[in-house]
Structures are given as C-alpha cells and as structure tokens.
Amino acid sequence: MLLLLAACQEKKFDRFEREAYEYTVRNCPKQMDEITVLDSMVFHNDGSLDYKYYYTVQLDEDQHQALKDILDDLKERTAKNVRNSIELKAMKEAGLNFVYIYRDAQSGKQVAKYTITKEEYE
Secondary structure: OHHHHHHHHHHHHHHHHHHHHHHHHHHOOEEOOOOEEEEEEEOOOOOOOEEEEEEEEOOOHHHHHHHHHOHHHHHHHHHHHHHHOOOOHHHHHOOOEEEEEEEEOOOOOEEEEEEEOHHHHO
C-alpha cells in the first residue's frame, strides 16, 4: 500500500514538473503588468517542494526601494490568491511551497524573493 501511495505521489510530482515546463514554453515571457514579466515557472521532481515563479521587473532606483517597502503586503496578497486558487488545488494538496523570485531587468540581480508555505495558504 505504501509503495502504491509513493508511486502515485511521484506521478503527481512528475506532472507538476511537466506542466510548469509546458506553461513556460507556451506562455513565457508573459507581460503581467507595465513593469513585471513572468519569465518562467519551475518545479523539479527532486524531493524539493518548491514551485518557483521567476519574474523580471523593470525598475528605477526609487522603485527598487518601493518594492522592498511593499514586500510584506505583496506576500500577504499572494498568499490570499494562492489560498483561493482553484487552479492550484492539486499542488496545495501535495503541500508545495510557492516561491516568487523577482530579478532586475537591467542587472539580472535578484531584488526580491518570498515563499508561501503550506501553513500560509491553508
């Protein structure tokens, strides 16, 4: 029974990996708003429970600080969206973490990162 359960989980995680890859190939880069582009979605079936969203943001120096200032609010709004998302149901049931990584469009350096854990979206 335990072996059967493990096999089902592995298939589910393989599906998450495939779907993230296919979404990225079909839809990315995707302009989310005037300054934000979704570059990719990544999930690796390697034992990690992190489903990652990579964004590029076009910001000037003042906007970098503004992003840092609103990061807690942005995380809370994202957690609410994850909590209410029907599309993420299977991933939430599997206990995945949702990781959001923002990089500067000019330098490529990471400017923000936050994680929504199972405890935050339940």
